[in-house]
Amino acid sequence: MIKQELIFRDYLRAKGLKFTPERRMVLEEIFSFSGHFDVEALYDKLRHRVGGLSLATIYRTMPLLIKAGLIKEVMRCQNRPQYERCFGSPHHDHLICIKCGRVFEFREEEIERLQDKVCQRFGFRPIEHRLGIKGYCKNCQIKERNSRNV
Amino acid sequence: MIKQELIFRDYLRAKGLKFTPERRMVLEEIFSFSGHFDVEALYDKLRHRVGGLSLATIYRTMPLLIKAGLIKEVMRCQNRPQYERCFGSPHHDHLICIKCGRVFEFREEEIERLQDKVCQRFGFRPIEHRLGIKGYCKNCQIKERNSRNV
DNA sequence: TTGTAACTGAGAATCAATTGCAAATAGTCA
DNA sequence: TGACTATTTGCAATTGATTCTCAGTTACAA
The missing domain is CATH 3.30.1490.190 (Ferric-uptake regulator, C-terminal dimerisarion domain)
Structure with missing residues (x-):
């Protein structure tokens, strides 16, 4: 299993939360590219996939990924928070x-x-x-x- | 005339804008104390004054004060931008x-x-x-x- | 003093983000 | 394996901050 998925699953299990297909999709999408992203960009990429997912779910997933130590908010552009993976890349x-x-x-x-x-x-x-x-x-x-x- | 008022008036004049009583109230309030503040705090202080002013006016005044170099946004707390005077105090x-x-x-x-x-x-x-x-x-x-x- | 472009307040509109709810489901335990 | 149950989901409604619209008001230059 990919390392970030393992980390996420461990985090969820420890909190009594579930590893759902939706959460997996978000995680995979984020780790499929490097660089910055925001919620809207994620939603655009994921909504049209087979069994796409809702914006609310993405919003609900973000804090979990942050607490799991997989992503972090790095800045704001035009008033929207931008995120990046923090797993695998050093602080900058x-x-x-x-x-x-x-x-x-x-x-x-x-x-x-x-x-x-x-x-x-x-x-x-x-x-x-x-x-x-x-x-x-x-x-x-x-x-x-x-x-x-x- | 107080220095910050002079600066603001000069800025407004240069842009063909007006120095109104409302803008003066906002400016005075900001310079009446030191430290950080946000729009809501300003509104709370100003709304009950004689001839109080509207929230919209405060929102419209903020960018002018920023462009005039009198205040700046320094951070966000609970998703609200916090400002501080930059006139008179060095960057920190x-x-x-x-x-x-x-x-x-x-x-x-x-x-x-x-x-x-x-x-x-x-x-x-x-x-x-x-x-x-x-x-x-x-x-x-x-x-x-x-x-x-x- | 006058003319006019800028300003104001009030409420409507917008936009991102959050939440309530009913139906669906992951994951545990028997 | 199957049933149970707390967690999730999508959707739509809601929130909260900010911006916009508009009609009446006003600063200020000439």
């Missing part, structure tokens, strides 16, 4: 282009370390953190010059 | 306690510097960034031990 932060919407991932060990230092200073026990930098990507910087009227 | 990041909701501010120059370095690496021109660390504050760490069933 994001550069988000305001213009084209592209997302670049990076990991800077030194920043991670400094964050821990800050937490220590406050006696704070960190659970998760999120760093997002918004701005203009390389490709968009030229076009952007003409429309700086915000 | 946040530690957010999952348990009690308290917010601690910090500024770590080295993290700021490293972010710029990352941006350079990507040829990315940063406009704003947001770093939030969620976890348990000093005071909550003891209570939290008994309820780690998430």
